[in-house]
Amino acid sequence: MAIDFEIDDEVAALAARTREFVRDVVIPVELETGGSVHDGDESVRRGLQDAAHAAGLLAPQLGREWGGLGLDMRGQSVVFEEAGYSLLGPLALNCSAPDEGNMHLLERIGSPEQQGRWLPELGSGRARSAFAMTEPAPGAGSDPRALRTRARRVEGGWRIDGRKWFITGARGASLFFVMARTSGEPGDAGGATLFLVDGDNPGITVVRDLDTLDVGLFGGHSEVEFRDCVVPDGAVLGEVDRGFEAAQARLAPARLTHCMRWLGLARRAHDIALGYVAQRDAFGDRLANLGMVQQQVADNEIDMAASRALIRHAAWLLDTGRDAGNATSMTKVFVAEAVGRITDRAVQLAGATGTAGDLLLSRYWREVRPFRIYDGSSETHRWAIAKRAVTARRTAGEVA
Template structure:
């Protein structure tokens, strides 16, 4: 494995960092004023600037209007975009649209490509992915899926209850995971459907209030009441729901990690600046060994995070599904970011707790990193199964 970053990718990452620092970070001041974290006018304006700067959709191929970078090449670019929680939104590489575009790029038929993928790429619509359900439905264990699609002639009738579908409020369409064949193991009996959110039978019940809130489109509870969709609404093939979801979630877990290192790196920079300029007990804080160790531990863990992300991205780029490595990476990076933010707040004292710095907001947002797209315990279970298989006999 070659660890060097090609010079043109390094140059692009530097340009993205400058763009985020100059054009996006100033917009963080309004995060509390809008339920989506940014006003529609400011979002449109910053997206136009990103397009004009040649930074739009780094993850997509040029024929779709992206920059054509490989999964490995986007690692430093997504980290630079992730320096602000608004950064990926500005470049149209934020969750869940980024993962949904990836899935649609791989599996959409020509009509779905035209009607859904292309407007998503253009940034004129948004999307949501509806898999998780309240108890007793699918959560950590997606095989507990309850939402049911029943064939009726050449269409399907869907009934079910979902929640935490990120971005659903204001999204133009949903990707819905539902059981289509209850007579086979659920891995083979679930299907993905594309549905416009204004289709009769879709009820967006509420944005579930969460800590660290004000995310674009919220995290929504949704009910399906006899939602009728044609056969042509199926994404991929009937029965492929789990296989396709795996294709989406593997790279999407890594791209989460890439973006998360952006705020963690910025938190380290903020804490270091504070420690270098704040005096206590006749020394700058950065002169005290316990503060130095906190800075060092964060730098070490961030370095390890980047290497883990790079290696898993390299494996996926080379055709491996990197199931183990993705689980290791998602667990380690999510927990690292939480530790880095915690240390940064500790170093900055009361200022760290205040809203004068972005650390407290990120701290709230980062808690969910250890839960969504698989809680740490579930990823550890995946890793442990292989450890026991290889070394347990």
């Protein structure tokens, strides 16, 4: 089985243009704002996305019929890494979470009416979206089967009641993707349905914005209440009671695109640290010439290369229609922990300066740390990987 990691000339050229755009347009805005966009300043978002649109870089993941550039997962792995070189790069290209994953889900399972209504709006940046699945304990978290938000039949549609939190970009979102239980009880494996809910529905209340470690995702993370939130039958995304299965069309690719973007930011942190140790003198020599410094530099290079290889392999599996569940879980665990190691070493290499805001290294460290929890914790993915391995071993039978 030949694995094709070849990047065609068109994608390579797009990646080069993205690199230049991030360097010349995005990084100056990042330095001005400190990379913090959790307050949802639309002037920053619209300014960056207008510039990306003018440069022909907007929505690289979205199909061309909806105004995007139509990249497959392998193409995205190259371009998203370049976009992720700045905290604000993915926002500028309109390929950041949660919109990127939501567009992908709509392309995969949305009805023609749903696609026509929302994909041009989301792809152009005229609208933003949120994915409302996670709930306060004892509701759905790493275990989605604990889902407690309920949707009940009413005349002409459904009424959604429940509470969600850690909902990225909820404040100001034009569209919510809401997971609600339509049958069964919390703990049951099935019985969930995905709904598309307009952001101006009177049954939606953003209760509060959460004070989280990361502030680099637009609009931050919020707690949201759905009370007497009535939607028509046409709001069902996919099939009733098949929401968990439908979400898989989003979750595996979305966790992989997270890895692409964070790898870009880790590379930026590494480059900043390299620039520091190449100029700083200590103990009679440049820091870059000291053995312990070189070990950390080398370990960063190894972590980046391994992360990129895992990402490209999982992207190839998705592009060729193969089962990528295990590969994306492995990639998510490794990359989430690798980018943490890379940014942590970068802070260490820069010494006290690395902890200050002058270099933004401490901001990058804070941004990547939650990735070991978001989109399935490392522990959850390890459990799934081990479970698959044990199942495969039992299926193969005992070795004599």
